[in-house]
Amino acid sequence: MFKSSRRDIVLQIGAVLMTGAISAVPEAAAKPNTAAAAGFRSDxxxxxxxxxxxxxLDGVHGVVAMLGGDVVFERYFPGQDWAWGRDLGHVAFGPDTLHDLRSVTKSIVGLLYGIALADKRVPPIDDAILDHFPEYVDLRMDRNRSRITIRHALTMTLGMKWDESLPYTDPANSEIAMERATDRYRFILDRPILGQPGRGWIYSGGAVALIGKLIEKGTGQSLPDFAEKALFAPLGISGMEWARGSDGEASAASGLRLAPRSVARIGRMILSGGMWDNRSVLPKPWLDQSFQPAALVDIGWPGMHYGHLWYLGEALIHGTTGSYGEPFVAAFGNGGQRLFVFPSLDFVLSITTGNYDSPEQWRAPAAILSDVFLPSLTNE
Incomplete structure (x- = not known):
């Protein structure tokens, strides 16, 4: 068994939710919603x-909460922001302002694969991934490498070396090295083999880049174009940007920019079993499959698991008669970008912040969830 590389930015939130720890906000740019308490047990x-x-809660830019299909809380705050490292200066955020989602992009790419799979435009997930990259004949000759499947990419269990624990300003960070490679897909598929696929979790933007490329190969569309037509337009999402690398490839790992309202809509669609306005956007069986923990995988924190590019966990609720875990599915991104979906509470929480690369970036989203919304939902 090989050891998973650990990404503190992503995984610390698991520890926070399991312990009920809290923390952090700036000055509000909007007044409280007058109907904010609708549907909550307490305001x-x-x-x-x-x-x-x-x-x-320093660095928070936007907070949108949906309960029972309605937006019941919405706040925006001005602050410094960046778009994939490009300084945007001081931004007055509002309902339509786009924001980097960073690795929340990964989870959305997982949804896109499910849409394309339902239309039989991408391969079944137990296909060998190199069968669909025939241009790399030499890599397909490696027996160990040829056993890696699309499922392994979706669950980040490729069994290949990948390290994103270094700062994203460091060229030795695997995602940055991928972005600078002459051929990003050869770079990913040619990483050293560390162990048997499916037996250990290594956080990998490269795994998601492969999924994104399979979508493009199968649909004949760029990843942003397919996302706009297959997911965003059906949800009524009109504003979107998708960053591309120097090679012109859309970043499936971290390049998407949406407004927090749009992210919340995606969460609401998930709660509705893939439906929106009485129309099926995404097959419910794909969602069910995506939210099952990958077998034999430990991502490094008790109580946290990983499905098909989604985190799975339980938020610790301290009640008067004891404590219990409230299940959620979530997408996490560098800087404090969050999408939480609580099925049994019929609740969605979308958060955007500007604390990119900070070791404390997990604190603000954790506080908003554990100090504000979970107590209001459970009355504990």
Whole structure:
């Protein structure tokens, strides 16, 4: 068994949710919603205001909560922002302002594969991945490498060396090295083999780049074009940007920019079993499959698991009669980008922040969830 590389930015949130730890906000750019308490057991607005007054949520840009299909809470705050490392200066965020999602992009790419698979435009997930990259004849001759499947990419269990624990300004970071490679797909598929595929989890933007390329190969469309037509347009999402590398390839790992309202809509579609406005956008069986923990995989924190490019866990609720875990599925991105979906609570929370590459970036989203919304939903 090989050891998983660990990405503190992503995984610390698991520890926070399992322990109920809290923290961090800046000055509000909008007044509290007058109907913010609708559907909650207790009003989240006073809790949010207390958290805001504490000054502990520095760097938050947007918060959108949906309950029972309705937007019940929405706040925006001005602040410094970047678009994939490009300085945007001081931004006055609002409902339509696009924001880097960073690795939340990965989870959305997982949804796109499910849409394309239902239309039989991409290969079954147990196909050998190199069978669909015939241009790399030499790599297909490697017996160990030829056993790697699309499922292994979807679950980040490729069994190949990949290290994103280094800063994203470091050329030795595997994602940065991929972006600078002459051929990003050869770079990914030619990584050293560390162990049997499916037996260990290594966080890998390269795995998602392969999924994105399979979508492009199968649909004959660029990844952004397919996403716009197959997912965003059916959800009524009109604003979108997708960053491309110097080679012109759309970054499947981290390049998507959406408004937090749009991200919340994606969460609501998930809660509705892939439906939106009485139309099937995404097959429910794909969602069910995506939210099952990958077998034999430990991602490094107790209680946290990984499905098909989605995190799976339980938020710890401290009740008067004891504590219990509330199941969620989630997408996490560098800087504090978050999408939480709580099926049994019929609740979606979308958060955007500008704390990119900070070791403390997990604190603000964790506080918003654990100090404001979970108590208001459970009345605990």
């Amino acid at each position: 989240p607005v006073p809790r949010f205001n207390v958290l805001q007054a504490s000054g502990r």
